[in-house]
Amino acid sequence: MGVLEKVRPGRARAWIDTLPLDTILMRDCIEAMASLPDKCVDLIFADPPYNLQLGGDLNRPDGSHVDAVTDDWDKFDSLAAYDAFTRAWLTEARRILKDDGSIWVIGSYHNIFKVGSAIQDLGFWILNDIVWRKANPMPNFKGTRFTNAHETLIWASKGEKAKYTFNYRTMKTLNDELQMRSDWEFPICGGQERLKKDGHKVHPTQKPEALLYRVLLASTKPGDVVLDPFFGTGTTGAVAKRLGRHWIGIEREPGYVEAASERIAAALPLDESALTTMQAGKAAPRVAFGTLVENGYLTPGQKLTDARRRHHAVVRADGSLAAPDGQAGSIHKLGALLQGAPSCNGWSFWHYEDANGLKPIDALRQTWLLATQP
Amino acid sequence: MGVLEKVRPGRARAWIDTLPLDTILMRDCIEAMASLPDKCVDLIFADPPYNLQLGGDLNRPDGSHVDAVTDDWDKFDSLAAYDAFTRAWLTEARRILKDDGSIWVIGSYHNIFKVGSAIQDLGFWILNDIVWRKANPMPNFKGTRFTNAHETLIWASKGEKAKYTFNYRTMKTLNDELQMRSDWEFPICGGQERLKKDGHKVHPTQKPEALLYRVLLASTKPGDVVLDPFFGTGTTGAVAKRLGRHWIGIEREPGYVEAASERIAAALPLDESALTTMQAGKAAPRVAFGTLVENGYLTPGQKLTDARRRHHAVVRADGSLAAPDGQAGSIHKLGALLQGAPSCNGWSFWHYEDANGLKPIDALRQTWLLATQP
DNA sequence: CACCAGTGTGAATCCGAGT
DNA sequence: AACTCGGATTCACACTGGT
Numbered sequence: 001m002g003v004l005e006k007v008r009p010g011r012a013r014a015w016i017d018t019l020p021l022d023t024i025l026m027r028d029c030i031e032a033m034a035s036l037p038d039k040c041v042d043l044i045f046a047d048p049p050y051n052l053q054l055g056g057d058l059n060r061p062d063g064s065h066v067d068a069v070t071d072d073w074d075k076f077d078s079l080a081a082y083d084a085f086t087r088a089w090l091t092e093a094r095r096i097l098k099d100d101g102s103i104w105v106i107g108s109y110h111n112i113f114k115v116g117s118a119i120q121d122l123g124f125w126i127l128n129d130i131v132w133r134k135a136n137p138m139p140n141f142k143g144t145r146f147t148n149a150h151e152t153l154i155w156a157s158k159g160e161k162a163k164y165t166f167n168y169r170t171m172k173t174l175n176d177e178l179q180m181r182s183d184w185e186f187p188i189c190g191g192q193e194r195l196k197k198d199g200h201k202v203h204p205t206q207k208p209e210a211l212l213y214r215v216l217l218a219s220t221k222p223g224d225v226v227l228d229p230f231f232g233t234g235t236t237g238a239v240a241k242r243l244g245r246h247w248i249g250i251e252r253e254p255g256y257v258e259a260a261s262e263r264i265a266a267a268l269p270l271d272e273s274a275l276t277t278m279q280a281g282k283a284a285p286r287v288a289f290g291t292l293v294e295n296g297y298l299t300p301g302q303k304l305t306d307a308r309r310r311h312h313a314v315v316r317a318d319g320s321l322a323a324p325d326g327q328a329g330s331i332h333k334l335g336a337l338l339q340g341a342p343s344c345n346g347w348s349f350w351h352y353e354d355a356n357g358l359k360p361i362d363a364l365r366q367t368w369l370l371a372t373q374p
Numbered sequence: 375m376g377v378l379e380k381v382r383p384g385r386a387r388a389w390i391d392t393l394p395l396d397t398i399l400m401r402d403c404i405e406a407m408a409s410l411p412d413k414c415v416d417l418i419f420a421d422p423p424y425n426l427q428l429g430g431d432l433n434r435p436d437g438s439h440v441d442a443v444t445d446d447w448d449k450f451d452s453l454a455a456y457d458a459f460t461r462a463w464l465t466e467a468r469r470i471l472k473d474d475g476s477i478w479v480i481g482s483y484h485n486i487f488k489v490g491s492a493i494q495d496l497g498f499w500i501l502n503d504i505v506w507r508k509a510n511p512m513p514n515f516k517g518t519r520f521t522n523a524h525e526t527l528i529w530a531s532k533g534e535k536a537k538y539t540f541n542y543r544t545m546k547t548l549n550d551e552l553q554m555r556s557d558w559e560f561p562i563c564g565g566q567e568r569l570k571k572d573g574h575k576v577h578p579t580q581k582p583e584a585l586l587y588r589v590l591l592a593s594t595k596p597g598d599v600v601l602d603p604f605f606g607t608g609t610t611g612a613v614a615k616r617l618g619r620h621w622i623g624i625e626r627e628p629g630y631v632e633a634a635s636e637r638i639a640a641a642l643p644l645d646e647s648a649l650t651t652m653q654a655g656k657a658a659p660r661v662a663f664g665t666l667v668e669n670g671y672l673t674p675g676q677k678l679t680d681a682r683r684r685h686h687a688v689v690r691a692d693g694s695l696a697a698p699d700g701q702a703g704s705i706h707k708l709g710a711l712l713q714g715a716p717s718c719n720g721w722s723f724w725h726y727e728d729a730n731g732l733k734p735i736d737a738l739r740q741t742w743l744l745a746t747q748p
Numbered sequence: 749c750a751c752c753a754g755t756g757t758g759a760a761t762c763c764g765a766g767t
Numbered sequence: 768a769a770c771t772c773g774g775a776t777t778c779a780c781a782c783t784g785g786t
Contacts, residue, residue, distance in 0.1 A: 079494060109503035109528070113490025120453060120487065125761080128520045129483035131505045133557050140553060143542040146502045146592075149555035152526075154483070160761080168517040168776090179514060179777070181523035183507050183557070218520075286773080332774060341437030345774055427761045434757090435776040443759055482759060508758090510779040516762035517776050525759075562758060565781055579759050 019225065022241070024249040026257050029229045032250040033092035041248065042165070042224035044093050044103040045215060045236050047207060048086070050111030082111065086118045089229060094122055096227070100163040102127065102219050106153045106207070116154050124156035127164065132211060133185040155219065165219050174217070186210045195233050195259050202259045203233045212239040220245050234260025238267040287365050289331050289346070290319025297364045304350040307358060311338045313350070321350070331361070393599065396615070398623040400631050403603040406624040407466035415622065416539070416598035418467050418477040419589060419610050421581060423448040424485045425456045434515050443578045447627075456485065461492045463603060468496055470601070474537040476501065476593050480527045480581070490528050498530035501538065502556050506585060509561040529593065539593050544692040547704070548591070548664035560584045569607050569633050576633045577607045584668050586613040591691060594619050608634025612641040616674075617691065644674045644691060663705050663720070663735075664693025671738045678724040681732060685712040687724070695724070705735070 019040060025032040097103060103124065105115050119126065130153040137149040157164040171180035186208050193209060195202040212235050220226060222244040228236035231249030233256055240247035241264055251257050292298050293315060300317040313321040313334055322328040327337050331346025339349075347362040393414055399406040426448055432440040450456040467477060477498065479489050493500065504527040511523040531538040545554035560582050567583060569576040586609050594600060596618040602610035605623030607630055614621035615638055625631050666672050667689060674691040687695040687708055696702040701711050705720025713723075721736040 109490070109500050112503075113487045113494065113500075113528075116483070116487025117491035126483050127761090128522065129486075129526070130520065131507075131524055131557065133505075133507075137555065143546075143553075144540060146504065146529075146545070147553045147555045148502065150505055150557050152503070154487075155520075163764090166518060171520070172517075179517075179521045181511070181521045183505065183524050288773090330773070333772080336437075339437060342431070342433050343774080344437065345435075345776075347774070424759055425761090426759060428759095429761070432760065432762060433776095438756075440760070440762095441757075448759085482761095484759085484761060508779095510758080512758045512760070513777040513779090514760080514762060515777055516760095518762045519760090521778080522760065561780080564758070564779095568758095575758090 019246075020248055021225065021246045022237075022248075024231060024234070024237070024251055024257050024260060026251060026254065028252055029250050030089050030092055033089070033096055033227075033229060036096045036227075036248075038095055039098045039101075040096050040225070041227040042098055042101045043216070043220050043226045043245075044097055044101070045212065045226060045228050046089075046093065046103070046105045047205065047228075047230050047232065048089065048105065048107065048111070048115070049230065050082075050107055079114075083114055083118065086111075086114055087122065090115075090118050090122055090124075093227075093229065094124065094158065097158055099158055100165070102155060102157050102164040104153055104155050104215055104219070106132070106151055108148070108151050112152045112154070119154060119156050123159055125158070125160045125162065127155045127157055127166075128182050129154050131183045133183055135185055135187040136190075137188065153215070165221055165224075167218055167221075171214075171218050174214070180218070184211070184214060189235075195263060197259070203256060206233055207235045209235055209239050212236055213243070216240060216243050216245055231260060232256050234264050237264045241267045241269050244269060244272075287368060288319065289361075292361070292364050292368060293317065293319050295368070297368060298352065298361070302352065304352055304361065305358070306335075306349055307351055307360075309358075311335075313338075321346075394622055395599065395620045396611075396622075398605060398608070398611070398625055398631050398634060400625060400628065402626055403624050404463050404466055407463070407470055407601075407603060410470045410601075410622075412469055413472045413475075414470050414599070415601040416472055416475045417590070417594045417600045417619075418471055418475070419586065419600060419602050420463075420467065420477065420479045421579070421602070421604050421606065422460070422463065422479065422481070422485070422489070423450075423604070424482050424579075425450050425453075426482075426484050432515065440512075440515075441575075441578075445578065453488075457488055457492070460485075460488055461496070464489075464492050464496055464498075467601075467603065468498065468532065471532055473532055474539070476529060476531050476538040478527055478529050478589055478593070480506070480525055482522070482525050486526045486528070493528060493530050497533055499532070499534045499536065500528060500530045501540075502529045503527065504529060505557040507557055507559040509559055510564075511562065527589070539595055539598075541592055541595075545588075545592050547692045547694055548588070548668060550664070554592070558585070558588060563609075569637060571633070577630060580607050581609045583609055583613050586610055587617070587668055590614060590617050590619055605634060606630050608638050611638045615641045615643055618643060666735070666738050667691065667693045671741065672726065672735070676726065678726055678735065679732070680709075680712075680723055681725055681734075683732075685709075687712075695720075 019036070093103060105119070107115050116126070132151045132153060134149050137147055140147050172178065174180065189206045189208040194206060216226060216239055223246065225246045225248065226236060226240045227248045229250045231237065231251035234249055237247040237249050237260060249260060251260065293300060298315050300315055302315045304313050304315060304321065305311060313323050316322055320328055321331055321334045323334060323338060327334060329337065331350055332344050335344030335346045335349040336342065347365060348360050350361050351358040352361055393410070426443055428442050432442065434440060450459065471477060479493070481489050490500070506525045506527060508523050511521055514521050546552065548554065563580045563582040568580060590600060590613055597620065599620045599622065600610060600614045601622045603624045605611065605625035608623055611621040611623050611634060623634060625634065667674060672689050674689050676689045678687050678689060678695065679685060687697050690696055694702055695705055695708045697708060697712060701708060703711065705724055706718050709718030709720045709723040721739060722734050724735045725732040726735055
């Protein structure tokens, strides 16, 4: 069975066809989001502007325009205006995000604290902050500070209790069987990947595809809808297409839209087998312990122990276990009881003995799965 | 002439003797700061409560219990209450900071965005955000998020145009003649360094001395006054004493004050020669000898010799060496100078003495590599 | 003394489907 | 919405005790 077919089959897809999927909306970011329905996207990736020369975006809450940043008063004023801008687009983003979706925002120390503070105030629940360590950062030429060698990403769910997608096993596989950490190292975007026109870079802050690749692979499933409200030259769209995710881009500048369109048109989607391969460690169907007893993989009356033979139990006909002292329960419950532990995975705790020694009963489950799954 | 007398001779020192130098004020942090005069400290290092908002208990996969931060000092009624607390202590901190001083605050994603936002709103000017990459972070036991493997420090001056101390050359020397980056790697505080009482850790969040060492070495000069408004077990004080800086600690909990007092009393100040750091324009070490110093493999002030004990030198705090005749430089340069040779491999030339006799410092490098490389 | 196996632990917002 | 219970889930060090 392929990955694409089996994910999220029960999701309401009634209006998904009305969404401007896999297209760029060439409009103001807040206006464009306002045109989308509530709770319609699975993921938002945002790379908002952070220099204080925001042009039309940078207006005071009363609508008046903020002029150049020159003295302290203007600085304070523009900081407040940046706050207002940030809260405005995040509010729209929150409205169109599904309840089980999540949002990523990338920034530097110039803006990320304002962004993170607003994210918390609006009710999002921060899941991680991620550090992108630049393998080849620009040096600090004047020698006045530390080399600014990283950017920060914030990953947040819609609320404290909200569900969200995290492909734990995929990330662990990607990281050589160690848990993926919160610090990621990538080179900055350059070489062939960097979009250029007439010898000049098209966009000043084009993000590396590897970064988006990891973001989307970690927090979306195939077929999900990914929105990027500051699309730029479309890195998010290119990677989404490659990974079999739908995307919606919002970008006001015609030059960026043109570059992004060409770039995404040329991007090749991975075929399903490639996507399946990367989804290592897919969830196995649940197997009841009793099924193994029913099918003769274990016999009622058979003795089980833990790996160090400190605890013992006997298999009963109904798939429960009984300890010598009379305590009984499921493989998990009895394992927890005997250890005095809050919980226990009975599949790895309990062992049975065969000609080659002790083996976890999970081995029997695997045998059963191999024999019964296509 | 001692260090304290010769630095910053032009500075007004009229009231410095009235400051509670090198002592711990056992009071509420804001009250204690309110008792200090305007513009009286050169550096503030703050490790405020993170407002972790932890839920129920957490157990490791093996069933053992995670000893979490459950102290009352980390509990706040709401996000707004934490905001108010943050702005209150930062306001006092700003008042007592000299105009050419700077402030460091460390935090995690739970609080750092609130802190950074407040820092900007109060008129501080962020110079860098620094990432402390933990070499050995606690894993994410439930597989629900990325391993939270870093904390963030914000470094800010008092305003956009304000002067501040940054020992660029010292940092570059410490980092193998490469500019020091904004991402730093240190192990979490454990082992012998971790303060314990009756077998239990004294403080749940003791910071590693290596971290403070780099902070103070980067942004203060000998004789400066360093204030830590959340002193805890006094890492800041211990390192300040070691580096010849004055310190003022503020800590409300008597248990922490007692532990900090004992610890700092036992800390040894470095010899003055070890504190004289490389001046701008001096020569270039080619290896990260400074890392060994920073991590305690070698101590500033420690003596090195060549294999035949014909030449001698003293390790300095920034990873350079000083000979008895006043010549100084990297391990390679000083080795060459003393021998009258065109070049020298300092790693094999310089030796340190331990219980088993002389060993080349390269052995320490190998130990470090073994301890830090995968 | 060296080496190995076993144990303990660190600023952590740490489950989720089914009833 | 609250509750039950099946079952999935850990990395780097430091320290201890035995061979």
